[in-house]
Amino acid sequence: DAGVTQSPTHLIKTRGQHVTLRCSPISGHKSVSWYQQVLGQGPQFIFQYYEKEERGRGNFPDRFSARQFPNYSSELNVNALLLGDSALYLCASSPTLMGQENYNEQFFGPGTRLTVL
Amino acid sequence: KQEVTQIPAALSVPEGENLVLNCSFTDSAIYNLQWFRQDPGKGLTSLLLIQSSQREQTSGRLNASLDKSSGRSTLYIAASQPGDSATYLCAVRRGSTLGRLYFGRGTQLTVWP
Numbered sequence: 321d322a323g324v325t326q327s328p329t330h331l332i333k334t335r336g337q338h339v340t341l342r343c344s345p346i347s348g349h350k351s352v353s354w355y356q357q358v359l360g361q362g363p364q365f366i367f368q369y370y371e372k373e374e375r376g377r378g379n380f381p382d383r384f385s386a387r388q389f390p391n392y393s394s395e396l397n398v399n400a401l402l403l404g405d406s407a408l409y410l411c412a413s414s415p416t417l418m419g420q421e422n423y424n425e426q427f428f429g430p431g432t433r434l435t436v437l
Numbered sequence: 438k439q440e441v442t443q444i445p446a447a448l449s450v451p452e453g454e455n456l457v458l459n460c461s462f463t464d465s466a467i468y469n470l471q472w473f474r475q476d477p478g479k480g481l482t483s484l485l486l487i488q489s490s491q492r493e494q495t496s497g498r499l500n501a502s503l504d505k506s507s508g509r510s511t512l513y514i515a516a517s518q519p520g521d522s523a524t525y526l527c528a529v530r531r532g533s534t535l536g537r538l539y540f541g542r543g544t545q546l547t548v549w550p
Contacts, residue, residue: 324480326480353538355538360542361542362441362526362528362540363481363526363528363538363540365537365538365539368537376537378537410480410481412481424530425471425486426483426528427483428473428480428481428482428483429480430479431479433478
């Protein structure tokens with residue numbers, strides 16, 4: 321079975337540009353979350369989507385946005401890139417069975433390495 | 438706000454040693470706790486998931502314990518091998534959100550032959 325997939329693997333952009341990162345969850349998983357991991361730190365939560373609705377947002381500026389499609393894949397968009405946006409962007413999926421939320425395990429993709437010059 | 442701390446930040450040991458990695462969290466109202474492994478520049482691999490009602494979980498040479506009331510978890514690695522070299526991350530999930538994880542900074546483990 322395929323795990324969580326992300327594209328592209330690596331990306332180089334310049335300041336002020338826009339970027340779109342993509343994520344496909346494990347088949348059957350309806351919840352997708354996005355995290356940013358700066359070198360040497362633990363991942364920081366950006367967004368969570370469940371059934372195409374935003375269910376959580378971390379402490380990130382409005383330059384960050386996301387959406388989830390009917391097939392449960394997701395996109396993360398970042399506008400007006402800053403040098404500080406350089407990081408590994410991780411996508412995670414979970415089954416999020418309503419009524420059994422206590423048992424959900426999160427599965428992460430390989431990440432997209434974004435470098436802003 | 439949930440704060441997660443991992444000690445030590447780095448650990449270097451010879452092959453064969455038994456290891457203990459520590460994780461502490463400030464808010465005991467958690468739903469579950471996950472331990473992950475991360476190889477350099479790669480994504481996260483889930484190692485163990487402990488529900489809030491459980492005390493421990495085991496998978497092969499790995500054993501994780503949870504003491505929710507004191508806000509602590511321990512990952513025990515038996516008979517370490519060079520292939521265990523990686524960063525180990527602890528993450529907790531709070532009950533008030535659907536899936537948000539709060540991560541520590543990780544413990545960077547090096548096992549030398």
